[in-house]
Structures are given as C-alpha cells and as structure tokens.
Amino acid sequence: MNYTLTLHSPETHQFEITCRVDAPDPDGQRFSLPVWIPGSYMVREFARHIVDIRAATVSGKAVSLTKTDKATWQAAPCAEPLILTYRVYAWDLSVRAAHFDRQHAFFNASSVFLYAHGQENQPCRIDLQPPEHAADWQVATSLPGDGAAPFGFGAYLAADYAELLDHPVEMGRFVHLEFDVQGVPHHLMVTGCADFDHARVRRDLARICRVQMDLFGKPKLDAPYYFLLTAVDSGYGGLEHKNASALLCKRADLPAVGAREQGEPDSGYVRFLGLASHEYFHRWNVKRIRPKALLAPDWQAENYTRLLWFFEGVTSYYDDLCLLRADLIDEASYLDLLAKTISQVQQTPGRHVQSLAESSFDAWIKYYRPDENTPNAVISYYTKGALTALCLDLALRRKGRNLDDFMRGLWRDADKGVEETEIFARVAKLGGSALGRWLQNAVEGTDELPLARQLAHFGVKLIWQPENPRPWLGARLKHEGNKTRISHITAAGPAEQAGLAAGDVLVALQGNEVTPQTLDALLARLVVGQDVECHYFRHGTLASTKLTPVAPPADTARLKAVSGAKAKERRQSWLGTPTAPKAGLVPREKS
Numbered sequence: 001m002n003y004t005l006t007l008h009s010p011e012t013h014q015f016e017i018t019c020r021v022d023a024p025d026p027d028g029q030r031f032s033l034p035v036w037i038p039g040s041y042m043v044r045e046f047a048r049h050i051v052d053i054r055a056a057t058v059s060g061k062a063v064s065l066t067k068t069d070k071a072t073w074q075a076a077p078c079a080e081p082l083i084l085t086y087r088v089y090a091w092d093l094s095v096r097a098a099h100f101d102r103q104h105a106f107f108n109a110s111s112v113f114l115y116a117h118g119q120e121n122q123p124c125r126i127d128l129q130p131p132e133h134a135a136d137w138q139v140a141t142s143l144p145g146d147g148a149a150p151f152g153f154g155a156y157l158a159a160d161y162a163e164l165l166d167h168p169v170e171m172g173r174f175v176h177l178e179f180d181v182q183g184v185p186h187h188l189m190v191t192g193c194a195d196f197d198h199a200r201v202r203r204d205l206a207r208i209c210r211v212q213m214d215l216f217g218k219p220k221l222d223a224p225y226y227f228l229l230t231a232v233d234s235g236y237g238g239l240e241h242k243n244a245s246a247l248l249c250k251r252a253d254l255p256a257v258g259a260r261e262q263g264e265p266d267s268g269y270v271r272f273l274g275l276a277s278h279e280y281f282h283r284w285n286v287k288r289i290r291p292k293a294l295l296a297p298d299w300q301a302e303n304y305t306r307l308l309w310f311f312e313g314v315t316s317y318y319d320d321l322c323l324l325r326a327d328l329i330d331e332a333s334y335l336d337l338l339a340k341t342i343s344q345v346q347q348t349p350g351r352h353v354q355s356l357a358e359s360s361f362d363a364w365i366k367y368y369r370p371d372e373n374t375p376n377a378v379i380s381y382y383t384k385g386a387l388t389a390l391c392l393d394l395a396l397r398r399k400g401r402n403l404d405d406f407m408r409g410l411w412r413d414a415d416k417g418v419e420e421t422e423i424f425a426r427v428a429k430l431g432g433s434a435l436g437r438w439l440q441n442a443v444e445g446t447d448e449l450p451l452a453r454q455l456a457h458f459g460v461k462l463i464w465q466p467e468n469p470r471p472w473l474g475a476r477l478k479h480e481g482n483k484t485r486i487s488h489i490t491a492a493g494p495a496e497q498a499g500l501a502a503g504d505v506l507v508a509l510q511g512n513e514v515t516p517q518t519l520d521a522l523l524a525r526l527v528v529g530q531d532v533e534c535h536y537f538r539h540g541t542l543a544s545t546k547l548t549p550v551a552p553p554a555d556t557a558r559l560k561a562v563s564g565a566k567a568k569e570r571r572q573s574w575l576g577t578p579t580a581p582k583a584g585l586v587p588r589e590k591s
C-alpha cells in the first residue's frame with residue numbers, strides 16, 4: 001500500500017491524499033476508513049470528513065466507485081494498479097483526529113488513510129510531501145523513515161495497516177527536546193509554545209520515564225519514544241500509542257522560563273506532568289499488555305471489553321504515583337491529588353448503579369457520550385478504577401507483595417492478550433483467593449471500596465466533609481448570560497423530589513429574582529428543612545414548586561498523614577520517602 005499526503009492549501013484545511021494498490025482485488029477492490037481510533041472508545045465516523053473521492057487506473061483510466069456504507073467504497077474490477085484520490089477536511093484540534101492550517105498539520109492515520117480490504121497485512125508506505133507555503137516545516141513521528149531524512153519530509157514505513165494507525169504525525173515548526181532514558185532516545189516535540197523552561201520540562205519528563213522503565217524492568221523497550229505535544233489557549237487531552245503519545249495542554253501549564261523552582265510545582269504544570277505520565281504508562285499497560293478483545297479489532301464497529309477499568313484505572317493510579325516516585329511532587333501533594341479522585345467518585349451517584357465492568361463495556365455509549373443524567377447513571381472507569389487499583393495495591397502490600405509485582409508479572413506474559421477473568425485469577429495467585437474474589441466483586445458489583453480501612457493501615461486518615469457548608473439542593477447550576485440553568489439533578493436529592501429537571505431555568509427563590517449576581521446570596525439564606533418557593537421556566541413556560549433543602553452530604557475527602565513512628569513507617573513503605581511542603585492541586589480527566 002502506497003499513500004501520499006499533500007499539504008497544498010492550509011486555508012482550506014484539507015489534506016490531499018492518494019492511495020495506490022498494486023494488486024487490487026480482481027472482483028473489485030473495497031476501501032474503508034475506521035469509524036473509531038484505538039484508545040478512544042467511541043464511534044467517531046471519521047469518513048464524514050472525506051470529500052471528492054475518485055478512482056483511476058495507474059494509466060489514468062477512470063474506475064467507477066460506489067459507496068456501500070457510511071465508511072466504505074467499492075471500486076469496479078480492474079486489472080491494473082488502482083489509485084484512489086481524495087481530500088480530507090482536517091479541522092479537529094484534538095489528539096484523536098486531524099488538523100491543518102498555516103501553523104501546523106497533525107493527523108492520525110485513522111482520519112486520513114483508507115485501508116484496502118484483504119490487504120490490511122501489507123506494508124504501508126506513506127510519502128509526506130513538503131508544503132509549498134512553508135519551507136522550514138519538519139516532521140515528528142515514531143514511524144521509521146523509508147528514505148526520509150530524520151525529522152524530514154519524504155517516505156515513512158509501517159509494517160501493516162494496524163501499525164500505521166499507531167503513529168500520529170505532526171508537521172510544522174516545533175520545539176524539539178531530546179533525552180535518553182536507560183540509553184533509549186526520547187523526544188518531546190512542542191507545537192504552539194516555545195517560551196517555556198525547556199531544561200526543566202526535559203529533566204522532569206526524563207525522571208518520569210526512568211521511574212516507569214525501572215518499574216517494568218525487563219524486557220526493556222528500546223524503540224525511541226515521542227511525546228507530540230500541542231499547546232493551546234485552552235484544552236486538555238492525551239492519546240496513547242506504542243512508541244508515542246499525542247498530548248494537548250494549556251500553554252499556561254508549561255513552566256515559564258525563570259519560574260521559581262522552590263517548593264511544589266504549580267497545579268497546571270503538575271496536570272501536564274500527570275498527563276505525560278499517564279500516556280507513557282500506557283506504553284506498557286494497554287499498548288503491549290492488551291485486552292484480548294482488542295488484539296484484532298474491528299475497525300468498523302464497537303469492540304467490547306470489560307477491562308477498561310484495569311487499563312485506564314491502573315494507569316490513572318500510577319500516573320500521579322509516578323510523579324511522587326520521581327520526586328516531582330511530595331507526599332502531601334500526592335495525598336491531595338488522591339483525595340480529589342476519592343471526592344469525584346463519592347460525588348457520583350452512578351457508582352451505586354453501574355459497575356466498573358459495565359462502565360468498561362458500555363464506554364462507547366455512556367462514558368464517552370455524557371449527558372445530563374450521566375452522574376446518576378455512570379461511574380468513571382478512570383477514577384473508580386484508580387481507587388480500585390489503590391485498594392488492590394494496599395491489600396497486596398499487607399501480604400508482602402504489591403501492584404508493581406503484579407504489573408511486572410503481566411508484562412512478562414504480555415504477548416497473549418489479557419482475558420476478561422484473568423486479572424482476578426492472577427490476583428488470587430499473587431495475593432490469595434480471598435483477594436481475587438474481593439477484586440472480582442469490586443469490579444462486577446457496586447459496593448463501596450474499603451478506602452478508609454486500607455488507608456488507615458498505611459498511616460493515612462480519610463476524613464469526609466461537605467464540599468460546601470450551605471444547605472444542599474441536589475442540583476448543579478450553570479450560568480448562561482444572565483440565566484441560571486440546572487445542568488444536572490442528583491438522584492434522590494431535594495431538587496428531584498421537587499420535580500425540577502435538567503434544563504430548567506431558575507428565575508426566583510422565595511420571590512427574589514435569581515441572577516448570576518444574586519444567586520450566592522440567595523443560596524446562603526437557605527435553611528435545612530425549611531421550604532422555599534422556587535419559580536422556574538421549563539421550555540419557556542413558567543412553573544413553581546416547593547424546595548426543601550437538606551444538610552449537605554459529607555462527600556468531599558481530605559487525606560491526612562497520621563503522626564507516629566509506626567504510621568509513618570507503613571506510609572513510607574507505600575509512598576517512599578517524603579520531601580518538602582506542597583500546594584493545592586486540581587483533578588483532571590484523561591484518555
């Protein structure tokens with residue numbers, strides 16, 4: 001398979017693509033574009049951005065092309081090599097698709113290169129044509145060159161189509177930082193921001209990578225690794241690949257040159273480091289230790305696994321833990337980050353409704369497609385998965401083992417793919433059958449996790465408190481201009497009982513007008529158990545109801561290191577040697 005990608009017209013945001021098949025199917029060659037991209041479990045219909053697609057023989061004779069479904073084209077039979085020509089509209093500035101303007105071009109192959117049915121196992125050669133509008137652009141990709149100079153335009157080669165999908169490509173002017181970890185070259189390419197502290201970011205990333213390479217040990221991964229980072233005014237995300245990750249962060253999250261390095265790094269920079277740590281951990285956990293269900297994925301449909309809690313949850317547990325192990329944050333900061341995750345889960349009534357296994361299986365239609373009812377019906381396999389991994393790690397530690405041992409065991413046997421029940425069986429083998437049963441129940445059921453008990457054993461006290469001391473209504477509110485609209489109703493809360501619904505616009509409480517300016521003062525006057533009259537618009541019609549505020553739920557966690565030599569010793573056996581003081585940090589979402 002030979003592809004060319006041309007960057008003619010950045011102002012149209014369109015890539016021009018040709019795809020040549022030397023030995024097309026004699027009965028007529030079929031071509032498709034994947035409907036999803038590995039690592040992001042949602043059907044995204046990338047083919048909707050293909051325009052003006054045509055087919056011809058290599059000698060220039062037109063070949064008819066018939067569209068047979070949303071992502072598939074059927075060419076008429078032809079005996080010569082066949083060439084498809086089409087354009088791809090690339091205006092999605094995320095890590096999952098493609099983007100092209102005068103500043104840069106970025107793509108995942110799943111957005112731009114059709115595959116030829118029956119030829120998915122053929123090597124794929126892509127020829128990246130240099131743009132006419134900018135002579136100084138370079139290329140950043142983990143794909144090996146096939147004649148292209150390092151970081152230059154020209155040809156790159158993938159062993160087959162599945163491999164082609166695993167190498168995002170960035171083209172433009174970027175900051176390029178390099179470092180070695182255990183002798184393996186690592187690259188960070190940053191688009192969209194040049195004036196940050198290069199030396200500090202390079203040093204900190206190198207520390208994270210070293211901690212993780214040490215954790216997994218042998219066999220050592222020796223392919224060069226690429227962090228492809230796009231810095232923007234506002235945005236956040238990451239997507240893992242075998243030898244690369246595509247990252248998106250806020251410019252302000254990168255440390256300024258000359259920023260003070262004493263004490264703890266600020267929360268934005270910690271968020272960026274946590275993202276890089278998360279995607280790098282996937283280098284093992286999901287890209288090489290893989291769910292069996294995703295070993296040979298169907299590119300045209302959802303692919304189901306009940307194991308996303310493991311691949312995303314365990315990765316989420318380790319992403320911040322590795323910042324602590326790399327000495328980039330201290331113990332108190334780590335406990336603050338962990339407390340935020342605990343609070344997020346506790347503030348999600350969906351944890352009583354959906355298990356981690358169900359959340360994993362239904363990611364395609366639930367976690368990735370949130371709506372107003374999501375907090376009541378869905379639990380995140382990232383956050384609750386991370387807390388399950390924490391409880392598992394602590395339980396294993398009480399038996400003289402730990403989650404690192406478990407991950408190394410999986411890594412040693414990584415070729416076969418992980419079966420659905422294999423995790424439980426392996427835990428039983430390492431930590432005893434009772435622990436295996438506990439984990440299966442935790443993953444397949446909705447019981448509360450034994451966080452307080454496990455943390456207490458390791459010298460950390462879990463303290464519950466209300467997020468806000470004010471009486472509670474069980475509704476999340478958002479301002480839209482001068483309107484105050486209900487975005488979510490908490491199941492079984494006062495607002496639900498009063499008949500309010502997501503989408504309602506609050507206009508008055510006790511006859512006093514609700515505006516973004518008055519809302520806080522009105523909420524501050526509420527009294528637990530005392531009815532308030534509430535006027536609201538639903539679909540433009542005025543209505544009223546009686547709301548009865550209740551005491552706020554104690555659903556916000558604080559983690560406190562317990563004093564005393566024994567508590568300290570146990571805590572250190574889990575978290576290592578603590579260092580200097582810290583600052584408040586914020587939680588985050590990641591892919």
Ligand SMILES: [Zn+2]
Pocket residue numbers: 240278282311312315590591
């Ligand atoms: Zn992830």
